[in-house]
Amino acid sequence: MPSISVISFSPYERYHLLLCELDDTMFIVDCGWPINSNNETLQPDENGKTRTEASNKFDPRDVLSTINWARVDFILISNYEQMTLLPYITEYTEFSGPVYATEPAKAYGRCLLEAGLVFASRSSIDLVENGNQYDNSLAAEPQASTSRNSLLWQSQFDERRVCSQTALYSQQDIIATMEKVTDVRHNEIVNPVPFVQACTRSSGYCIGGANWTVEYKGHRTAFVSTSSFAACLHPQEWDGRVLSDAQVIVFCDASDPSSSEHGGDVGDSNIPQNIQVSQRINQLCSTAMATLKQRGRVLLVGEPYGVTLDVLQLVAESIISHNLPMPQFIIVSPVGERTLQYGNIMGEWLCESKQALLYLPEYPFADKDLRQKGHLHFARSLSDLATMKIPQGTWFVIVSPQDVSAVDHFIRQWKQDATRSSNADIATSSGAARYSVLMHGDEVAWAQSLVRHISVGSELTYVPVSCRLTFRNIEQSLLSATSAQQVLVPSHIYARLSQVGTADGSAIRSGGGGFEFKLFEYSYLQATTVDLDTDRHLPLSIQKEMTNQMKLSGKQHAVVSGTLSLSAGKIRFGYADTEKDNEKASLDDKPKIVPEVGTKSAEVAGATLLTAGERGSGPSKQSLAWWTPERLASELNEIGVNATAVSGMPNGAVRIVMPSGSATIRMDGGWLVDCTSTNTQWTVIDSLRQVLKLA
Structure with missing residues (x-):
């Protein structure tokens, strides 16, 4: 009787690196690692300047060295967030098998990796110089501009090099890795090795997000990576077929609403995810509109993809509907222009409502129209922004949470503008006195440290938009898992799900659905093995x-x-x-x-x-x-x-x-x-x- 063994090599809840073994077949599901871990967390001091505190450190190279990569047959990637360690694996280990990912996951994953290298390569001296080129006021506070960018690969960098000596990989490694990734489409079946088939289903989480089903000798194992039931976002909706025919289901992660200070309300767990996500995006939009109506300026701290696209779209539509002057939308990111273009050209990977716009013909997002009218601008860095001629006044700026220097700059400059403004200007809301800072990231530990850093002397609206499945969503999804015999979940999810199971937690009956399956937990560096039993099914x-x-x-x-x-x-x-x-x-x-x-x-x-x-x-x-x-x-x-x-x-x-x-x-x-x-x-x-x- 065949069996499957699962070992988690990532100590983080949101990022996955699962080593799976099916008899003699060994493969990896996802290569995720947080890009801002293994370093310091941001903490403001009594003067509002940034200081750093060491956090728990995990060197991914130590973890990866324990795997016999020569035996790994293939790698499956679920979405662009789970590609962080892929260049190191393909270029610096003995792995030589195929890698499978959807086209958007490959495109956005490359953007994420390249942006990480750019942020990591900016040394303290470069940050000060860039800030001085844009605003001489930064020279008076060099310490605030030098304690930046706590990233996985951060160290001292030479300004002429792309990465440091301690970096996991270089720009050339990223290019070589992308050439080794095989594009797949949703519902496409691939045969990475004999007797093994793999198929993707939409996860609903992001553009190109996929859940994988691996079939071996008639036994189907589903790997449910970061997924979402929310149908109010732009990615293609969740495809429940990934669970319906699987005998074994492995859930890779789930969010915990109670871990967020804004998401721990008891009532939140009873609100459908689609409504909850929509309410929080509307809350961000309402805050931005209140500022823009007073001709103020808005800073949105978020990556130039994902939920940021939905917020940008909703703000642009609200401005048009209220007949307000269109602000200048500015995206400060080394990859911002590419990521927005991908949203427009990858229409077949979007939700049905966005796909319908392609046949009008129209563009799914507002960025093309904003650019044609001169209201959308892209800057790779602060120094690049200093050379651009952009009208002052009403600005809507989008900055990556990794680019702490840019966040500091805009807050400091706008705060000084507000201080210099006269009482008459404030009373008439002429535009220089008011600004707002918005943030929606749901990486709780990093987001909260950044919130504490920004909140010193600033008003910040932090609304975590958590699109990921919760343990209640997992319980709900299992109602459609009619063929499930074993379900594997991370330890923190097991502790919650087992409460609705039997006394010993060995079996669970969900929602009166009339089916039973065994519930297993897996944890960091612990092997969990289950038998692929099909005795209850006829040939x-x-x-x-x-x-x-x-x-x-x-x-x-x-x-x-x-x-x-x-x-x-x-x-x-x-x-x-x-x-x-x-x-x-x-x-x-x-x-x-x-x-x-x-x-x-x-x-x-x-x-x-x-x-x-x-x-x-x-x-x-x-x-x-x-x-x-x-x-x-x-x-x-x-x-x-x-x-x-x-x-x-x-x-x-x-x-x-x-x-x-x-x-x-x-x-x-x-x-x-x-x-x-x-x-x-x-x-x-x-x-x-x-x-x-x-x-």
């Missing part, structure tokens, strides 16, 4: 045959009586005609079903006739005569089946005992197998097939 060919017959009979359920046979290495099922109840079913006859009204499930009843070959070919029934009960029991015990020979019957018999029940093999003429349950029946058939094959 597909028999299942289809029975379903067609029941449809013809006009019945949804029936009790099926007949014989199972092992012939030519395949399990075959024959059942008797109602007019020949006293005769044994021939394997060459067309199967028939005897329906019984009022039954609730399909059951296989009666004895099982086992032959060693098909009629007219191969060994005949008489070839089984040389088997004795003792020999058969010995062969079964060698393959791990608890079998004993039984005397007192003609030609003897063999008794089998297993956890799912017991069975008796009567060896008079053909072998007749009497089983106490359907699960036992399939196990015995498989065991006998293995014994005959070995013999």
Whole structure:
């Protein structure tokens, strides 16, 4: 019986690196690592200037060195957030297999990696120089501009180099890695290695976000990465088919609303995710509109993709609907222009409402129209912004949370403008006195440290827009997992889900759905192994045959009586005609079903006739005569089946005992197998097939 082993190599809840093993096949699901970990956290001092505090440090190279990369067959990437360690793996380890990701995940992932290198490569001296070029007032506060950018790869950088000596990889490594990534589409099936198939389903979280299903010898394992049920955002909606046919489900992460100071309200957990996300985006938009109506300036701290696109779209539409002057939208990011273009050109990866705009024809987002009218500007850095001629007054600025220097600059400059403004200007709201800072990131630890840094002397509206599944969403999604037998979740999710399970947490029944499955937990560097058991399912060919017959009979359920046979290495099922109840079913006859009204499930009843070959070919029934009960029991015990020979019957018999029940093999003429349950029946058939094959 095959099994799957899962080991988590990432100590973080949101980022994943799962090493999975299916018999002799080994593969990786996601290569995520937070780009702002393994370094200091931002803390403001009593003067409002930034100081740093060391946090828990994990060197990803130490973690990756424990994996035998020569044995890893392939890598599956779910979304662009889970690609952080991929260049290091492909360029600096022994891994040589294929990597699979959707086209948007590949495009946005490259932007994320390149932006991380750019932010990391700005040394303290460069930051001061850039700030001085834009505003000489920064020279008076060099310490505030030098304690920047706590990133995974941060160290001292030479301004002529792309990355430092301690960086995990370079720009050339990123380019080489992207050439090794194979693009896949949603619902596309790939064969990374023989006997293994992988398929993607939309996760609903971001453009190109995918959940993977890995099929091995008829067993399907679903890997549910960062996902969302929210249908009010621009990505393609959640595809629940990833769970419907999977026997094993592995949830990679989930958000905890109570961990956010703004998301821990008791009532929030009862609000549908779609409504909750929409309310929080509207809250951000309302705050921005209140400032823009007074001709103020808005700073949105967020990456130039994801939820930021929805906020930008909603603000632009609200300004037009209120007939207000259009502000100058400025995006300060080394990759901002590319990421917004991807949103417009990858229309097939968007939600249905955005896709419909492509046929008008229109663009899904407002950025193209804003650019054509001269209201959208892109700056790679503060120094680049200093050379641009942009009208002052009403600005809507978007800055990455990693670019702490740019955040500091705008807040400091706008605060000084507000101080210099006269009371008359403030009263008439001429535009120089008012500004607002918005932030929506849901990386709680990093976001809260940044919030504390910005909040010193500033008004900040922090509305975490958490699009990820919560443990309640996971519980809800499992209602559609009709084939699930085992479910694996991270430890912090297991602690919540097991409360609605059995007393020992070993099984769970969700929402009165009438199905049961085993619930397992996995944790950092701990191996969790589960068996891929399909005893409760009939072979597909028999299942289809029975379903067609029941449809013809006009019945949804029936009790099926007949014989199972092992012939030519395949399990075959024959059942008797109602007019020949006293005769044994021939394997060459067309199967028939005897329906019984009022039954609730399909059951296989009666004895099982086992032959060693098909009629007219191969060994005949008489070839089984040389088997004795003792020999058969010995062969079964060698393959791990608890079998004993039984005397007192003609030609003897063999008794089998297993956890799912017991069975008796009567060896008079053909072998007749009497089983106490359907699960036992399939196990015995498989065991006998293995014994005959070995013999």
